[in-house]
Amino acid sequence: MSNHPADGPKPTAVAAGSTTSTPTVLHSRCEVLSSRELGAYHSLTLVAPEIAEASRPGQFVEIAVPEGRDILLRRPFSIHQASRRGGWAGTLEVVFDAIGPGTSWLAEAKAHDVLDVIGPLGRPFSYPHDLTSCLLVGGGYGAAPLYFLAEELRARNKLPHLVLGARDHDRVFKPIEGKRLASSIVIATEDGSLGLRGRVTDVLEDALERTAAQVVYACGPNPMLRAIAELCRSRGVPCQVSVEERMACGLGVCWTCVVPVLASDGGGWWNVRACVEGPVFNAARVWWDRWLGEPGTSETAMPPRGAAGRREGVVEAGRP
Amino acid sequence: MSEVASLRVDLGEISLPTPVLAASGCFNSGREMASLVDLGRIGGIVTKSVTLGPTKGLPTPRMAETASGMLNAIGLQNPGVDQFLAKEAPFISSLGTPVIISVAGTSVEEFCQVTLRVRDIPGVVAIEANISCPNVERRNQVFACHADQAAEVIGAMTRLTTLPIFAKLTADVTSITQVAEGCVRAGAFGLSLINTLLGMAIDTETFRPKLGAVTGGLSGPAIRPVAVRCVYEVARAFPDLPILGVGGVVSPADAIELMLAGAWAVQVGTANFFRPEATVEITEGIGEFLARKGLGSVTELRGRVDVPERVAEPAYRSG
Ligand SMILES: Cc1cc2nc3c(=O)[nH]c(=O)nc-3n(C[C@H](O)[C@H](O)[C@H](O)COP(=O)(O)OP(=O)(O)OC[C@H]3O[C@@H](n4cnc5c(N)ncnc54)[C@H](O)[C@@H]3O)c2cc1C
Ligand SMILES: Cc1cc2nc3c(=O)[nH]c(=O)nc-3n(C[C@H](O)[C@H](O)[C@H](O)COP(=O)(O)O)c2cc1C
Ligand code: FES
Numbered sequence: 319m320s321n322h323p324a325d326g327p328k329p330t331a332v333a334a335g336s337t338t339s340t341p342t343v344l345h346s347r348c349e350v351l352s353s354r355e356l357g358a359y360h361s362l363t364l365v366a367p368e369i370a371e372a373s374r375p376g377q378f379v380e381i382a383v384p385e386g387r388d389i390l391l392r393r394p395f396s397i398h399q400a401s402r403r404g405g406w407a408g409t410l411e412v413v414f415d416a417i418g419p420g421t422s423w424l425a426e427a428k429a430h431d432v433l434d435v436i437g438p439l440g441r442p443f444s445y446p447h448d449l450t451s452c453l454l455v456g457g458g459y460g461a462a463p464l465y466f467l468a469e470e471l472r473a474r475n476k477l478p479h480l481v482l483g484a485r486d487h488d489r490v491f492k493p494i495e496g497k498r499l500a501s502s503i504v505i506a507t508e509d510g511s512l513g514l515r516g517r518v519t520d521v522l523e524d525a526l527e528r529t530a531a532q533v534v535y536a537c538g539p540n541p542m543l544r545a546i547a548e549l550c551r552s553r554g555v556p557c558q559v560s561v562e563e564r565m566a567c568g569l570g571v572c573w574t575c576v577v578p579v580l581a582s583d584g585g586g587w588w589n590v591r592a593c594v595e596g597p598v599f600n601a602a603r604v605w606w607d608r609w610l611g612e613p614g615t616s617e618t619a620m621p622p623r624g625a626a627g628r629r630e631g632v633v634e635a636g637r638p
Numbered sequence: 639m640s641e642v643a644s645l646r647v648d649l650g651e652i653s654l655p656t657p658v659l660a661a662s663g664c665f666n667s668g669r670e671m672a673s674l675v676d677l678g679r680i681g682g683i684v685t686k687s688v689t690l691g692p693t694k695g696l697p698t699p700r701m702a703e704t705a706s707g708m709l710n711a712i713g714l715q716n717p718g719v720d721q722f723l724a725k726e727a728p729f730i731s732s733l734g735t736p737v738i739i740s741v742a743g744t745s746v747e748e749f750c751q752v753t754l755r756v757r758d759i760p761g762v763v764a765i766e767a768n769i770s771c772p773n774v775e776r777r778n779q780v781f782a783c784h785a786d787q788a789a790e791v792i793g794a795m796t797r798l799t800t801l802p803i804f805a806k807l808t809a810d811v812t813s814i815t816q817v818a819e820g821c822v823r824a825g826a827f828g829l830s831l832i833n834t835l836l837g838m839a840i841d842t843e844t845f846r847p848k849l850g851a852v853t854g855g856l857s858g859p860a861i862r863p864v865a866v867r868c869v870y871e872v873a874r875a876f877p878d879l880p881i882l883g884v885g886g887v888v889s890p891a892d893a894i895e896l897m898l899a900g901a902w903a904v905q906v907g908t909a910n911f912f913r914p915e916a917t918v919e920i921t922e923g924i925g926e927f928l929a930r931k932g933l934g935s936v937t938e939l940r941g942r943v944d945v946p947e948r949v950a951e952p953a954y955r956s957g
Contacts, residue, residue: 341673342673343673343674344673345674345914345915382912382913383912388705388706389703390703390706390707390708390858390859390888390908390911390912391703391708391911391912392911392912436674436914563698563699564698564699564700564701564702565701566701566703566708566710566908566911567910567911567912569670569671569674569911569914570666570670571664571665571666571670571671571686571910571911572663572664572701572710572712572911573663573686573695573700573712573715574698574699574700574701574710574712575698575700575701576695576698576700576715577698587694588692588694589694589695589715594670608697609698
């Protein structure tokens with residue numbers, strides 16, 4: 319896989335000092351340290367010291383596809399691990415499902431290949447201020463950013479409990495690492511091939527009770543996030559979700575990636591960019607019905623005032 | 639001894655340091671790009687189209703990648719001109735890079751109201767009228783698809799400001815030269831050619847359109863031949879008219895191709911998404927090209943396409 323753009327960015331990260339408050343984004347050519355199968359998924363570890371240093375859980379990177387083919391756009395991936403310490407210091411890991419031309423090409427990457435990476439992008443999860451029990455819920459490859467989050471939460475003396483859901487055991491990656499990181503772990507697979515049989519939403523109420531979770535963090539398919547958001551809202555538990563929407567740039571300039579978000583006072587809404595203001599959102603502020611379709615999506619069918627932004631401010635902003 | 643070729647382009651009262659600008663809707667006002675590309679080295683920035691009031695735009699999915707291009711259906715989402723003045727104008731004025739403000743609307747009156755509000759922003763060198771918008775007063779016909787409606791907007795705008803007005807046209811018309819003529823007669827200083835081409839993509843597994851709005855604008859290298867043809871046709875009809883070529887510019891050769899067809903400068907849209915420093919890289923490449931060809935100025939490329947006399951007319955479509 320040597321056909322990366324020859325005239326790409328300089329080998330070192332370039333960050334012409336930003337003149338504004340916009341967070342600095344880095345652009346590097348990164349060597350592949352390892353490329354391997356991870357059950358049904360694929361894992362890539364990249365040498366990216368500057369990006370790894372700046373990364374926070376919930377942020378993502380945009381990886382370029384090769385030029386000279388008929389696909390052009392970079393592909394966004396959550397940061398699964400950004401190691402700043404130890405033997406893997408300065409590396410970044412992404413885990414992905416090879417579902418189309420871009421991801422299939424990336425899955426063929428070999429050690430020492432060079433990839434063109436932009437990041438870290440987007441707003442990270444914020445850490446709880448004075449709450450301790452956190453429930454991290456991941457569906458499929460949506461679990462990717464939660465390992466990084468669990469690590470950072472532990473470093474802040476929080477108790478990260480993990481719930482992982484997937485179609486089958488092949489799609490539950492790194493369960494052993496999950497056990498090591500989490501204060502408790504529940505795994506649910508739809509075919510029952512690992513852990514409990516069912517979906518994460520089937521085991522969530524139970525997990526909320528058992529862990530006395532004060533904050534929920536979720537990442538996975540959008541319908542799953544919507545169900546989790548609904549449950550958390552009914553129980554008054556603050557919830558942060560990391561969403562996915564089609565992204566052409568990932569940089570905040572194309573406005574393709576928007577999510578309808580309710581104003582904090584409950585009056586009005588706006589289409590907000592998932593790549594800059596997200597991908598992490600306060601679940602109570604996302605207008606799910608309008609975004610994912612069905613029930614009422616007209617202005618008159620907006621959720622009642624007060625529904626949005628409940629218990630906001632419980633979590634402190636964790637922006638870098 | 640070789641001299642460094644000049645990249646400066648003078649379009650009457652406007653002088654651009656390089657012939658490579660960022661296209662509207664693909665760069666915002668530049669703020670988000672500032673940590674990835676040196677804004678001081680760009681020929682100019684065309685800001686995202688601004689309307690009078692806040693516009694929420696269309697539902698997602700707003701993007702579908704297609705062969706060598708992409709479809710988008712954003713629906714001109716923007717916070718409205720008042721927010722634009724409050725948030726973007728100070729940034730624009732601090733840049734030092736030439737800025738062209740893209741104005742949009744669904745009525746002649748809206749174009750005028752926005753023009754009145756943006757015309758005095760310091761640092762602004764021109765206004766681009768994005769007339770690929772539905773005209774609510776004419777059964778939502780697109781202004782740019784009708785020479786008379788295009789001319790009406792441009793005529794009204796030119797009466798409100800001394801800033802040069804560029805009309806941005808669509809190629810989705812029978813004769814782009816006719817629409818161009820309407821705009822020129824109405825006082826357009828120049829033209830930006832072209833906006834996206836209307837397209838559609840369907841998911842063959844679900845049978846559903848890939849875009850939330852069903853149809854959307856095609857951009858990227860896939861549309862470059864159409865842009866080259868439009869620039870060529872209009873430049874031949876109006877040899878002295880400043881033309882900004884837009885459509886599928888990714889490499890220096892792409893920019894050069896549009897200039898050979900008759901463009902005075904080019905705009906880069908989609909390429910910014912996957913190569914944020916595209917504008918600067920293309921500019922550098924043009925400089926190297928000029929040196930290799932022994933040309934002293936980029937303006938020497940303008941309209942230099944060498945069309946053999948006997949096949950120059952008429953425009954055969956195919957076969
Ligand atoms: C913030 C964010 C984080 C992500 N993190 C991961 C991750 O950690 N692991 C992982 O496997 N996948 C992740 N995805 C989805 C991943 O980006 C897509 O699966 C991938 O881009 C598909 O590219 P493709 O060429 O293989 O497939 P195609 O379907 O051919 O892609 C065509 C176009 O659609 C876009 N696209 C396709 N699916 C999605 C999607 N679900 N979300 C957004 N854009 C999409 C592509 O980027 C591309 O521009 C993430 C998406 C976002 C927005
Ligand atoms: C996501 C997206 C948003 C756009 N928004 C605008 C816009 O607001 N106003 C406008 O005049 N053109 C807009 N355009 C059109 C571009 O400015 C340009 O004319 C077109 O994309 C062709 O150039 P390209 O192939 O280099 O992208 C947009 C294009 C894209 C891809
Ligand atoms: S992906 Fe372009 S603005 Fe978010």
